[in-house]
Amino acid sequence: MFPFRNLDFTRFPDESSSSKDFSKILQPLSGFVGFNDLSVRILSPFHLCQDECIKLTNIQSEISNLLSAKQPVTSSFEISEDPRSKCSQRSSEKLDETSRSEVSEQALSTTEIIWLAGEKFIQSSSVGVYDSLELDLSSSTFLLGPDKKERDVQVIQHLLAAAEKVDEEQFDRAIVLLNQCDEYACAEGNPIQRLVYYFTKALRVRIGLKTGRLTSKDMEKLKWIDITKTIQSAIPTSLMVHRHVPFSQVVHLTAAQAILEAVAEAKRIHIVDLDIGIGVQFSSLIQGLASRQECPVEHLKITAVGTKSKSEIEKAGVWLEAFAVSMNLSFSFNIVMVSDMLDLDASLFKLNSNESLAVYSSFLLWTMICQQDRLECLMKVLRSINPCVIFVAENEANINSTVFVSRFTEALFYYGAHFDCLENCLSDDPARNILESVNYGHAIENILMPEKEQRTTRYVKVNVWKTFFTRFNMVQIELSTYSLYQARLVAKNFGCGSSCSLAMDGKSLLVGWKGTPLISLSVWKFT
Structure with missing residues (x-):
């Protein structure tokens, strides 16, 4: 049974989450034995150094002024003691409101859309919507809603359903769902479309490896191409990310x-x-x-x-x-x-x-x-x-578990936040597409690989x-x-x-x- 069905998506994960919450599935073990046991204008670095020095001087001046005025340095910019406390409260309020009105006009972050989609996926699964899924989905109401947020939520629901079918090795049904996701996914769309684009690609790679349609040698060839692209784009991409x-x-x-x-x-x-x-x-x-x-x-x-x-x-x-x-x-x-x-x-x-x-x-x-x-x-x-x-x-992030669902869900939230960030910070900059395709795309693919393959992307x-x-x-x-x-x-x-x-x-x-x-x-x- 795929663990999505046991999750409570109505609450953002925090330290007080119930035993059915995501944080329990993603929480590392308290004891440590080994990691395997735990779940455009491009500036030169020299110019960036000069820019950073000016910025640092201004920051130090502002801090000095506050100190000389004997103001507490944390008074204006509070840093929370709980990594998730503020986000938990804000997300819960937004998700509750959105649940009542299907999808509200209030702007939701990518992470909040994923949580809402997860909640709706649980509700759909509880009545057997995806268990009774036929291979022909032409009668599905998928992506018929006119609202962008509603389409974002729906495509994540279908992505979660596809992941469930992949985990259960119901590959034919998974491929049908992935085909549906492909109709909305786009490498140059909004953050949800981009996220789904790379996760559907990664799930197809996992299916290929599981069914023997792809081999380790095929993956090595693709990996070499990725490495070449990474070397060619590393410096300009790093500089633009550093700057923006x-x-x-x-x-x-x-x-x-x-x-x-x-x-x-x-x-x-x-x-x-x-x-x-x-x-x-x-x-x-x-x-x-x-x-x-x-x-x-x-x-x-x-x-x-x-x-x-x-x-x-x-x-x-x-x-x-x-x-x-x-x-x-x-x-x-x-x-x-x-x-x-x-x-x-x-x-x-x-x-x-x-x-x-x-x-x-x-x-x-x-x-x-x-x-x-x-x-x-x-x-x-x-x-x-x-x-x-x-x-x-x-x-x-906790992307080291041998359990597929743990890696999938944690990676979905983790990279969802990254895609959201690039939408705000880099927008249409070419460095964004390079970073997403070469770095994020390869990492997501590696994370979702079967256990027998060499998974090198492991975060704790x-x-x-x-x-x-x-x-x-x-x-x-x-x-x-x-x-x-x-x-x-x-x-x-x-x-x-x-x-x-x-x-x-x-x-x-x-x-x-x-x-x-x-x-x-x-x-x-x-x-």
Whole structure:
């Protein structure tokens, strides 16, 4: 029996949800043994660095004015202690109103539309609508409603029904439902149409693998094409996302502030970045160190760790060095290349006893969940070099379950919020289509694969990471009030910033979209 039928869609998930709620199905186990047990104008990075410095200066000035006026820094921008409290109340009110009037004129977020569709799917399933489904759906009332929201709700209902049939291996019925979804789905439509487009494609891939119409070799060929597209589009897409979507700048400035506070008394600073990308994340940190009046910085060293694309890492180093020179900051850049994370060793880092060492880990750890020996090797190396602080940014979702329905539902909500975000922030920008097709599309397809296939896209929530880190005698450091207020001001600077939600989960900061957590930020050290 597909678990959708046991879910209560009338309530947005929160800590007090009943045993039939989504949060119970998606909640990770409290004990930790292993991850498998747990459920256009393109600017250069240099120009973005300059833009970010101007923005940071304005933010610091605003905070200084508030502090000098002795105003509480959290008075204007409240950060909720409960990651879902505000969204839960707002969503419940909207869904209750919408349920009474079928689909109200009130604007609903993509996540709220999914919840409403889920509620209606449960109601339909309880009277056997989809159990008695004939292969010919020509008499169906599907998508006959004139209201866009109603069509959005209906197509998600049919997508849920298709997923149920795929889970029950009723593939003929699933394909009929997917064909119906295809009539409304569109890669360049509204967020719901785009979301359904990629999820229907992924369900068809799962059917193909289950029935033998697709093989692992076929998937490898498609994967190689995706990798090629990703390499070709990585830098321009990253730059546009950094410029227009609030998440990356919130992450970068929060990380910079945490590291600046940890090395406040150090003159020589060494930062190890585990996945440096284009390097723009260090612009605000370099500015902060260069402008430090008390205890001036003598030298900053950044070491980038990589297993591929050395030429791209070298480009990041060139950009960072040029920016550091423009700030009159003594700077050096090193690269530690290994063919496999199992080959990583402390001796590869040029460590100095007079340096203060920090580690920056941004969206890397999840890539090794399917290779836990690599992850454990990395953690042991980090412990041996003993940094004073480790900043960790990770995706906040529970997409690691061996249960298909858990992965499907969590992915639907998670990527629904992302598609909603891009609609607001990137609109018709070409980078949006690239990001959705190359990054999101491939990830969704990988998440919905059968268990026997290699599922590499595996996210876990921050409470799972907390349990994992304690195995290595790590303790969490609380984010300062200053950094939290700065994060809120950064989001505020974006046109769509009011939809970027910040919430505290213990000592971790959750960054989300319209109340749906998408990213966790946390700071750690070894005891």
